[in-house]
Amino acid sequence: MIxxxxxxxxxxxxxTGxxxxxxxxxxxxxxxxxxxxxxxxxxxxxxxxxxxGSSYIKAILRFKVSKLVVVDISENGLTELVRDLRSSVDFxxxxxxxTYPVxxxxxxxxKLFRRLGPFDIVANFAAHKHVRSEKDVFSIEAMVENNVLRARRLLDxxxxxxxxxxxxxxxxxxxxxxxxxGASKKLMEELIMAYADRLPIKTARFANxxxxxxxxxxxxxxxLNKRQPWSCPLGIRRFFVSPQESGELCLIASIMGESGDIFFPKLDAEKDMVPFDRIAKDLLEDLGLELDACTSEEExxxxxxxxxxxxxxWPVYFFGSDTSGEKSYEEFFTDGEELDNESFVNLGVIKNSLKRDKAEIDMIFDKLNDLFATEEVSKAAVVEILKTYLPNFSHIETGKGLDSKM
Known part of the structure; x- marks a missing residue:
């Protein structure tokens, strides 16, 4: 069919247009x-x-590195990465x-870091990235562990x-x-910035x-390949970059940035934000299929x-989004953040990001670790700790998650 x-x-x-x-x-x-x-x-x-991560690797392999070590928990993903790279002529x-499935x-x-190093360039893309991963306290603990606590051990x-x-x-x-x-990644930003005077650290906020x-x-x-219906929210607009652009953005940020820099793409909210329902309709048209709009998942x-x-x-069920943590719009920076829009053509840089001292970071981590060690841990308790240390965190709780939808 495709x-x-x-x-x-x-x-x-x-x-992307x-x-x-x-x-x-x-x-x-x-x-x-x-x-x-x-x-x-x-x-x-x-x-x-x-x-x-794979797009970053493709971007950096347009240059001539001496050694490349790739780590990921997905053994199948690493296998496909190797096949993809070795089947191409561009790298x-x-x-x-x-590669190591570790x-x-x-x-x-x-052990492998100490044995195979030293490394001149280190890039970390290991993360929980889906809003659906906050479904309950177990998934939240795993998310905070991966996005924040392990990042701390990596920095050390x-x-x-x-x-x-x-x-x-x-x-x-x-x-x-x-x-x-989003709160876990904001906490990750503040964590790595606490090390910015000892390590040449850069990061990037970017689009879908x-x-x-x-x-x-x-x-x-x-x-489509499984001959199953589509389900799509209405009115949810997002910024998008292509896979190639995602790797290139991270490469420029990692190599050209100064320690403590947070990069973001210069995109226009009116011109560049695209609703998911428009992507669905355009995709059907490009595939030569008519839209068969449905009023329920069962239909x-x-x-x-x-x-x-x-x-x-093709049957498509369009619905209004009502799940926890769903933001109707996207933004790359907040009021009070100092922006450098001159150094790069299509990238902006946040220059004055908050840098907590190590003692404060330790206190936050102790609070989280103590909470996760108790039997009384709850999603609400985690949210309260994050709100205490992240004043801009305004959690949207509806009691509904994406795993309940088609």
Whole structure:
């Protein structure tokens, strides 16, 4: 059904509206400096099998690194990454290239870090990135552990042999967060900034990566292949970057930024924010299918059962979003943050991010660890601790989660 579908072309035409990368001008401007800072370096990428991590690897392999070590908990993802890279002609794959299906919070990671290092460039993309991951106290504890507590152990490990460049990915949802995922990433930002005087740390808040792993748009294609109906919220608008742009953005941030910098793409809210329902409609049209709008999930499921071998239409259930932590708009920075909009063509930089001292970070972490160690831990208790230390955190709780929807 979608054998001839060109996903990259669809993203360029209907999602980002850009025929060339948003970062093209910045790469041209900083090409010589990027080459000087990347060529011949030893690189470690954590979470490298994911959508952004793998795109970062593809961006950095357009230069000539000496060593590339990739760590990710997804063994299958690493396998596909290797196959993808070695089946392409666009990348300078070093002779010293190896992947490990390892959790960066495990002892074995510390062993391979010390044995295979030192590393000049370290980039961390391991994260819980979905709002749906705040469904209950267990998923929240896992999210905070991955996004914050393990990041702390990584920073302490890096102090043993500091790299020239360290990057840890954030999210636009860290700006005035309304969900626990965004709050955890905001806390991660403040954690890494506490180390910015000892490590060359940079991060980036950026838009949704179009058709990334686990995203709703990619889910449309998955449902299509499985002959299942679509489900799509109405009126939820998001900024989008292409997978290529996500990797390039993080690469420029990691290499060209100054310690403590938070990068973000210069995107226009009126021109560049795209509603999910428009993506769904454009995708159906591009695939040559009519929209069959349904009034319920059950109606959509029943219609999917009756699809012909070569269908002319596809059932879609559109609904109003009512789940916890769902923000109706996106923003990259907040009032009071100092912006540098001059150094890069299509990237802005937040320069005066909050830098807590180590003692305050320790206190926050002790509160979280003590809470998780009790039998009385609850989602509300975690939210209250985060609100105490993150004044801009305004949690939206509706009692409903995305796992209850199709």
């Amino acid at each position: 054998a001839s579908f060109d996903l990259s072309e669809f993203i360029n035409r209907y999602v 850009r025929s060339e990368s948003l970062l093209q001008a910045d790469f041209e401007s900083y090409d010589a400096e990027l080459s000087a800072r990347i060529n011949g370096k030893n690189v470690l990428v954590i979470g490298g099998a994911g959508s952004i 300078n794959i070093p002779d010293d290239f190896i 959790n960066f919070g495990d002892k074995v990671f510390e 490990l890096l102090l043993e042999c500091p790299p020239e460049h360290f990057f840890c990915v954030s999210t636009d949802k860290a700006a005035n967060p309304v969900n626990v995922m 990566v179009a058709f990334s792993n686990g995203s709703l748009p990619l889910g449309f294609l998955e449902r 959509a499921r029943q219609k999917a059962l009756k699809l012909s071998t070569v269908p002319a239409s």
